[in-house]
Amino acid sequence: MMNDRPALHKLIRELQQLIAALCCILVSSAVVARAEQPFMTVEGDTRSTAWWVLAEFHPFTTEVRGIPVGQIRKGWCKATEFRKDLIPRQFLYEGGGDAMEASQRSFALEGHFDGSTMKQVALVGVYEDCKGARGRFLMILDLPTGGKPRIRLLEAVKTPHQYAALSLQDDNTIVAWTCMDCDNFEKLKWNSKQRKFVWLPPPSDE
Template sequence: MAGIAGVVALTTVQAAAEQAFVTLNGDLKKEAWWVIAEFHPFTTEVRGIPANQIRKSWCKATEFRKDLIPKELLFESGADAMKGAGMSFAIEGRFDGAATRQIAVVGVFQECAGPKGRFMLVLDQPDGGKPKIRFLDAVRTNRQFGALSKDKGGKPVLWECMECDGYSVLKWDRKKNRFGWEPQAEEL
């Protein structure tokens, strides 16, 4: 970590304007990278779905992927910190109990008017078909980092950081026939 402590901007995949996907606004010696990270979306679709079809006000949306984030941040002492914490940027399952495979992904969006934030999508992944949005959670925030895991029952868990208690569990409500957030109560 000491080799990157003085880095202000990290470059991995660059947008047309040559802006890095991840920039750091702070000191890595004092704060975790995901706390001081600012993400700059540069794609106009997620899994083949145009950003403005996810939300009309969005011009850009970029799914988080490990290849977009500098290895120096994700790998501490040679170990994959996310994998060690049981987290990922995308998870698969049958989150509503249906036969169709689903994928949950997290990323960053930017509205055409400028504000940015974090999103989580749950998409149906039909064999040979186009993904269909089943659930969207989007929040404007200056701290856009997000990661996913599964709880003991296989439900998606959205994390706001890698080493904190800031998480939400997504649950399928059979009676309402839709996804919703569980009240935080039990330990994962």
């Protein structure tokens, strides 16, 4: 029996190494599967319900325009800016035309929204906090020449329907949409007296 101990110990070590290798393979497979998950998934019948209502977005980046998500808002772990190349073409180019271009909407707008010489960008995206809750966000960033972007405005709302887009009116009013083809929007404009961007009240029905 004494002579069998080295062989037994060797067998145990080999089993331990095999188990460790299997664990690494399982973890790596899970990481790869997560990394390969599409940014947007759709479950349901898009013939009866609009795709932007059915769409579920999965943020996968840890910074937006070079700003770490933890600096954007405490408690966020991921945030991804909406981009056309992240949306399946069959939805944005249904019928062969560019639906966003036809409606004059975009996921990001550049301009001088506060009337200053500083260029700004307004953009929309989806975030995921460190507890797994997701929602959409709108940011306005200053884009200084040769410097890092600076957050001027951040609006975020936790919601299962994260789709958002933007359009710009001639007077630099930013229109935030939560759909591709509907009247669900809010308007954001620089208020020179208050020295900040403010949401405009909805128009009166009277």
